[in-house]
Amino acid sequence: MTKTEEKSESKDKEEKLQKIRADFVGDKVLTEISDASRELYNQSRYGTLLDNGKLQLSLTESLYLMEKNTIEIYKSKTKKMDFDGFFKKAKKQEPNFWVRFCVYKDIRNRGYIIKTALKFGADFRVYDRGVKPGEDHAKWIVYPVYESSTLTWYEFAAKNRVAHSTKKRLLLAVVDEESSVSYWETRWLRP
Numbered sequence: 001m002t003k004t005e006e007k008s009e010s011k012d013k014e015e016k017l018q019k020i021r022a023d024f025v026g027d028k029v030l031t032e033i034s035d036a037s038r039e040l041y042n043q044s045r046y047g048t049l050l051d052n053g054k055l056q057l058s059l060t061e062s063l064y065l066m067e068k069n070t071i072e073i074y075k076s077k078t079k080k081m082d083f084d085g086f087f088k089k090a091k092k093q094e095p096n097f098w099v100r101f102c103v104y105k106d107i108r109n110r111g112y113i114i115k116t117a118l119k120f121g122a123d124f125r126v127y128d129r130g131v132k133p134g135e136d137h138a139k140w141i142v143y144p145v146y147e148s149s150t151l152t153w154y155e156f157a158a159k160n161r162v163a164h165s166t167k168k169r170l171l172l173a174v175v176d177e178e179s180s181v182s183y184w185e186t187r188w189l190r191p
Contacts, residue, residue, distance in 0.1 A: 019072045022062065024081065027093050029062040029073060031055040040070070045113050045132050058116055059090040059097065060104040067105075096144065100124075103144040103173040106181040117141050121162045126171065140171040140185070147176040164188050 020040065021032040031037040033053040041049045046065065047057040057065065065071045066083055073081045081089075091097045100123055107114045107126055115133055117125035125138035141163050145151065163170035164187070172184040 020065075020070060022057065022071045022073045024062075024073050024075050024086070024089065027059070029057040029059070029071075031057065031071065040065075045115070059094055060101050063087060063090060063101055064105055064108060096146075098179075099144045099146055099175045102175045102179045103142060103181055106173075107142070114142070120166050120168070122159070125168065138168055140169045141166065142171045142173050144173045144175060147174050160186055160188065 018036070020034060020036050022029045030050075031040075031047070031054055037055045038049070038053070040046045041055050046061050047055040050056055057071075062071065062073060063083070063086060066073055066086060073086055075081050075085075087097075090101075094100065104114055104124065107124075111129050113127045113132060114124050115127075115138070117123060117138070120141050122141035123144055124142040126140045126142055127133060127136070128139045131139075143159055159172075160170050170186045172186070174182045174184065176182070
């Protein structure tokens with residue numbers, strides 16, 4: 001291998017290790033316009049690709065990508081946020097942020113694509129492995145809950161009705177004190 005080829009290979013590795021810059025703006029995170037951020041969307045369907053070429057990430061996606069050393073989040077042009085600082089800000093903006101993050105992280109680590117599902121009246125929608133949003137519909141809607149929280153039969157029936165009406169399965173994601181997640185799938189059955 002020649003010196004020029006070695007430098008080129010070294011530069012390619014360095015570019016792959018370089019983190020994507022993202023800015024914390026209000027209640028969302030916007031990435032820089034770059035091939036790396038477009039690739040993040042195209043390969044794994046993180047965030048929403050905006051018309052201006054930026055990628056808009058949810059707070060849970062942002063913290064997950066920050067933990068994976070994929071992005072660096074800035075609160076101003078030069079001030080980078082650390083994990084704890086971003087977590088505190090996100091926790092102020094979203095109720096149950098930690099339980100939602102634990103579920104998001106667990107599902108992503110299992111190889112599924114998980115997206116927000118506010119228009120379905122749920123926290124998340126999850127696509128079966130190998131399926132990308134836009135190619136097919138989500139298989140589940142997910143409601144993250146703490147292990148110690150309670151749910152009335154009416155609340156449970158309402159969640160199940162939403163899942164049934166959107167032709168998805170209901171997945172209750174129960175987070176315990178150690179931040180481990182257990183899943184309970186429910187669906188309507190006709191006797």
